[in-house]
Amino acid sequence: MKKCCVQMEDLRKKIFFNGRLFQNLIGGIIIILFLFPHFLQAQDKVKGKNFIIEPPTLENLGFEWYIDGDVNRNATVKVEYRIAESAKEWKKGMPLLRIGGEHLERAGINYTTPHMFAGSILDLTSNTKYEARFTLEDPDGVEGELVKVVNVSTRAEPKAASGGRVRHVYSQYYTGVKEEPNYPGLVSAYNGSKETKGDWYVVSEDKVQPGDIIKIHGGLYQGVLLNYPDWNNIPFDGTYFFTAKGTAERPIVIEAAGDGEVIFDGAGAANLFNVMATDHHIFQGLTFRNVGRVFDAGRKHLAGASNLTIRNCRFEDVGEGIRTEFAGSKNFLIQDNVIIGRDDRYRMYGWAAHREGLIPYGTHLMDSYYGIMIYGPGHVIANNSIAFFHDAIGISTYGTPEKEQDLKAVSIDIYNNDLHLMVDDFIEADGGVHNIRIMRNRGINAAESGISAQPVFGGPAYYIRNVMYNIGQGGALKIHGGVPGLMVYHNTFITENNSGGGHPNSNYRNNLFLGADGPTIVAAFPYTTPYSIADYNGYRPNLGTESPENQYVWLSPKGQREGFKTLQSLTNASGLEAHGITVDYDVFENLQKPIQAAKSDKPSPVYFGVDLNFKLNPKGKAVDAGVIIPNVNDYFRQKAPDLGALEVGSPVIIYGVRGLKQDQEFWR
Template structure:
C-alpha cells in the first residue's frame, strides 16, 4: 500500500516539475539559433545568401538585410528580408525531399565588379541564441574579357584565297591544338595547345565539316564534333571569336553535337553563327563532367535542336548573353506539345524538333539579354531531381533576366530543379502554348519572379506549379493570362502583380496555399467574362483541405484573409493593349502575336497606378504615392528585352 502511495507521489511531483518547466522548454524550442551561414556564388548583378538555423518552432524569427558598397561609409540600404524556409515537403517522380530549416534570399540589381558589405540581423521575440548579427564582404563578378598580351592565332575558311595573317591554321581544331597538317589519322595531335590568355580569331566564311570524310579540312571526322579541353583562368581566359571581317558560320551539317566544352574552364565564344546541329554547346552531363566559367556572347544560333545545355551539378559561372537562338519549331503557328500525340500534326514535318534554347544546372549562371524563339522551351534549369548534398553542387544563384522570348511550344522559362535564389526578372514572353513560367519543383527557393511580362498563354496559364513548390516569390509581374497553379504548394508570396484573364473557360486565379504564412496581397485581377467562363473566378484551399470558389475578391478576402488590398481591373489600365484571342477548346493552332505590336505601359490615370506596396530593393525608385502594379512603373526608363542592338521589328524574322 505504501509503495503504491510512493509511486503516485513521485508521479505527481514529476508532473508538477514538468508543468513548471514546460514554458521554459517551449520557449527554448521557439528561440532561434543561427548556425551555418553561406554566401552563394555571386553573379554580375545579384548576391545570394543562406543562413541555417535551429529552434524557431513557431516560425516568428526574421532576418533583416542591409547592404552598401564597401569602403564608402554610405548609409546602409534596406534589402528584402530573407525568406524563412523549413519543413516544406516536395514529392514528385520518386523525389522525397524536405526543405531544411533556414533562411535564404538575395540582394538584387547591384553593380558588377564591385565589393559590397552586407549585414544580416537575426531577430526573434522569443530570443536569439548565439550570433545575431552577421556582416560579410562579397564582390560581384566582372564580365570576362580577353587578356592583354596573349598569343593570337588565325583561322581561315578552306575557301579563302586572300592574304592570311600569321600564324594561321587550317581550321579551328588545328588552331586550338597548335598543330598544322593534322588531318586524317593525325587529327588528335595537339603539340602546341592553346594556353591561358590565347585568342583564336576566326575569319569570315563558312566552316562546314564533311562528316563522312575522315581527312576533312576541319578535323572533325564522322561525328562532326569539335572537342575543347583546355583550361583558361579568370584573368587570362581562352577566347574564340569572330575576327570582324565577315560573318563566321559554323554549319554542323546535321551533327548531333557541334561544340563539346565539358572539360573547359574560362572559355569565351563570341560573335559566331551556328547552324544545322542538334545541340550546339554540350557543356555538361549529369554526374559525368561539366564546364566552368563559360561565356557565350553575341552569337547567333539558327535551325538547331538545342543551343546551350549543361546538366552537371559542378558547372558554374556561365555567362550566356546577347545571343539570338532560333529553333526548328513552327515559325508562324502556335502549337502545343500534345499536337503530335493528338494527330493534329504528322511526324516528319520538322515541328517539335527543338527542345531547349538554354538549359543549365549548377551555380552562378547568368542568362541575360538573349532573343529566343521556336523551341519547345526557351530557358530552363535542369529537372535534376533531389539536390546533391554538397553545397558546391546545388543549383543556386542563377540569374535569368531581360530575355525576349517568342513562340514556344511549351513554356517560356522553367525554374524546375533549382534550389535557392533563382532570379527570373524583367523577361518578356509572347506566345507560349502551354504555360508561362514553370516551377515543378523548386527545392526551397526563394524563386524570384519579378517584373516579367507574359502575353498569350492560351492552354495553361502564367504559372505551372507541381510537386509542392515552396518559396515562390512573385512581385510586379504583368501576366496577360490566368494564374491557375497545377497543384498545392506552401510558403509563397505574391505582391504588386497584374493578372488579367482572357475570357477563357477557367477562373482567373487560384490560391492553393498549404501554409498560413503564404501571402497574396496588393495584386490586380481582371476576372474572366467569356461565355464559357465559370461563375467563381477565384479559388482557395481552405484549412479543411477543400477547394472553395469565390465570385469576388471581397468574398475571397472575407474567407481567407488574402488580398485585403487587392483590386479588380480591366484592360483600360493600359495605354493601348487588347486581350489576346483565346482559341476554342481543342482548337490548334492558336493566333500568334508580336511584341513589337504590343504596348504594356500603364495609363497614368488608371487604377493600377499607385496601387502597390513598397518592397525594399525591388521598387525603391517608384514615383507617385506608391509603387504601380505590374512590370512597368509609369515614367520609368524603357526596358531593353533580348539581344541588344537588334532591330525589334526583325528580331526573330529577317
C-alpha cells in the first residue's frame, strides 16, 4: 500500500500544465480513483437501524428492520422462533424480505420504498408468548447489532368480562315477561335512560361502562324514520350512534340474547350503526338487512373505531357490510359472518358493463360495493362468507402511507374466507404497506380479477394457499403502479396470471396457473428488477382457437416484452422457471375448466364452490413438484411439497363461516 501511494504521488508531481491548478486537479482525481473501491465497500456494508414489532394478530406476527448501506442488496435476515420459555429448538421461518428503492406511481401517488427488511411469522397459536430471533448477515460486513431477540405475544380473541352489568332490550312487538333491567330499544339501553322518546332521545344519564353487556332479545327492530318519537329513537337518518369506550379487559358487548333471531332492519337508511367513536366494542349474533352501510367504522382524516369485534352476524340485502378508512382504526376482528350484497345472483357481468351502457344502474349489478373495507394496522378478517358485491374484501386505496408507524396499514390478516360472485375482485390489497397476509381463501366467480394489488407500498404481501376459479380476463392478480414485495406461494388459480403491470421484487413459487382456453396468455413475467423470482410453478397454457401463439410473456432487461410459445423457451431466454412444469386438468382428482363467455358483454356461467373439487390427483404431475419454503409448507407429506393450495393428505380447510353446512352454499 505504501509503495502504491509513493508511485501515485510521483506521477502527480511530474504532470504540469498551466500552473499548480492542474497539478491539484490531477492529484485529486488520482486520490479519488484510489479511494473509490473503499467507498463502494463501505456502501455495500449493511447497518441495522430501527427494529419494529408490528401489532400482533391472533395467529401471525410482523416485523420491520430498517437499514443503511447494502447497496449491492446481498444482505439477508435469518428468522427463527419458538414458544417463549419453552427451551425447545428454534424453528426456521421465512427470511425477511429486502425492500428499498422500488418506485410506485399511480393516481398521483409518487412513492419510493425505504431501505429495510420486513416479514412475518405465520400460523401461530393465539394468546401465546413467542420468542423470535433475527440475524442480520452480509458478506460485506455488518455494522451495529447483528442479532435481535424479541418476545411478543399473539393476540387473544376478545370476550365479555365477568361481573359486568347486563341490560336487556326488547322489540316493541314483544308482549311476554321481560328481564330487568330492560329498555325500549338499543339507544335507550346504550344511554341508560328509559323515558327518552321524542325530544329526549339524546339524553344519556347512565351510559354504558366498560364491561357492560347489552342483550338484544329476539324480534324485529325497524325504525319508522319519519316518526321522531319512534320506539327505536333513530329519527330521519335511521342511524344508531355508539360513542362509549371499553377496554381490552372489559369490552362493551352488544349481543343476541339467544331467544330468537335479532333482526335490525335499516328501512332503507344509508347507515345503520355508526361506531366511529368507539373503542373495544363487540357485536355478535345479530342480523342486519335493508340498509346501505351497516357498520360505519371510520372516515379518512376524521375519526374511526379501534378494537372493534363483529362476529357470528348475518348481513342481508346491504350495500356495504363494514367500512373504515381511518388510519387510526386498529385491531378489528371480523369473523364468522355471512355478508350478502345486492348484486346479480345469477350472472357474472364485469363492472365495465355499466360504462358501456349494457346494464343500467339499479338492476342489481352495482347496487353493492364492498363487503368489508378496512385501513390501519392489526386487523383480522377470517372465516367470513361473502357474496354478491363489487368487491368482497379490501384495504382502502388510502394513498401514500402516513409517516407515523401506528397509522400504517400493516399486519393485516385475511384468511379462510369463502367468496362468491363478485362484479370486480375477490380481495383488494391495494392500500396495504407491510405484512399483508391473504391466506387460504376460496373465491369462485369474479368478473375482473382474483386479488388486486394496485399498489402495495413495499410489502411483503403474502398470497398463500388461496383457491380461485372462474375469473375474468383480468386474471389471477391485478397489479398496477410498480407494486413490489408480492410473495405468491402455493395458490391454485384456475385462471391466467396475465397482469400487464410491471412489478419489482416479487417471488412466485409452488403455484398452479391453469388457463381456460381464453383469448389471452397464461402467464406474464413483467419483473422490473433482476432479484424477482418465479420458479417451481405449474402452468396450463390456453389452447383455444383465439388464444395467442405465445403463451408466456417476459419483460427483458432491455425493457422489451418478449413472447414465448413454450415454458422451456421462456426459461432458456430468462432463466425463470428452471423447475417449472406444464400441467393440465388431470393434476386434479376431478376438476374441469370453467366455460367463459366469448365476449365481455355477455355474462359468464356461474359456478358453485360446493360443486368443485380442488384436491390433487395423488399420481399427478403436481405432487412432489414444489420447493421447501420454511413456515409455509413444513408439513409436506412425501418427497417434496406439492404444487397448489391443497397438499395431498392435508387436513380439510374450512372456508367461510365455521358451523355452516359444508355441502350447501351459504346464501341459500
